[in-house]
Amino acid sequence: MPTAENRRELARFLRTRRERITPAQVGLPANTRRRIRGLRREEVAVLAGLSPTWYTYLEQARDIRPSPEVLNSLADVLQLDEDERQYLHQLALGHVETVRPVTPSATMNTLVADLVRACGEPQYPVYAIDYAGDVIAWNAAATEWYTDWGQLHGIERNIVWWMLMSDEARERIVDWTDDARDIVGRTRALSARFPHDPRVRELISRLHRESADFGRWWPDHEVRGQRLRSRRFRLKDLGIQNMRLAVVHPADDPQVTIAFHLPDHPAG
Secondary structure: OOOHHHHHHHHHHHHHHHOOOOOHHHHHOOOOOOOOOOHHHHHHHHHOOOHHHHHEEEEEEOOOOHHHHHHHHHHHHHOOOOOOOOOHHHHHOOOOOOOOOOOOOHHHHHHHHHHHHHHHOOOEEEEEOOOOOEEEOOOOHHHHHHOOOOHOHHHEEHHHHHHHOOOHHHEEEHHHHHHHHHHHHHHHHHHOOOOOOHHHHHHHHHHHHHHHHHHHHHOOOOOOOOEEEEEEEEEEEEEEEEEEEEOOOOOOOOOEEEEEEEEOOHHH
């Protein structure tokens, strides 16, 4: 829970960010007789859809509990960048909430592709997905063990869609039912993190319409996180391969997941 010092720092932070925003930046008329720097408390409150008294309590470090939505509204009014927005959440809530739809970044996707290429061409798959499960980078082994991602477009280049809808997935993933149910559980968690995101909603809607397995498992409300897990592959030239999936996230975009496949050696 946020401490008294967190609340005091939140109050200071809000004041400094309010003072750096000019009325013109938020569409308010400039007043040459204005005696304060930046915006007034009342102006911030109105623009954020809050009561002036309630916002004043925040700047007075009162023990009140703003919701993530209120914090995001304040972040918009105060024109915070993403680092500042997360700092605001950390001070007010004690943790960072991710509640906004995430727009894919072409620059980040290029960086992730460079990271995957920097791994060289190991004999085992490496691929990267964005927050909604779209495959954005892969190595040659990922093409051989999964599918030729370069030939797929739109929703077909989505790891959730591929796992549930592709015949290749059923052929190549030995324990397909377990893996498919796991990915449905992770999609359930995804839907809570991005409830209004159009890409996530479209993915779930289409799976409801087109995947009988998804329609059967979704009502179970199983929730899974992204964890180190095993996956067994059935490959034409290599036979059964037991692997472990380990994932990492770039610091600049924790919504991107890079999946590495490591041989799963039995303990002995």
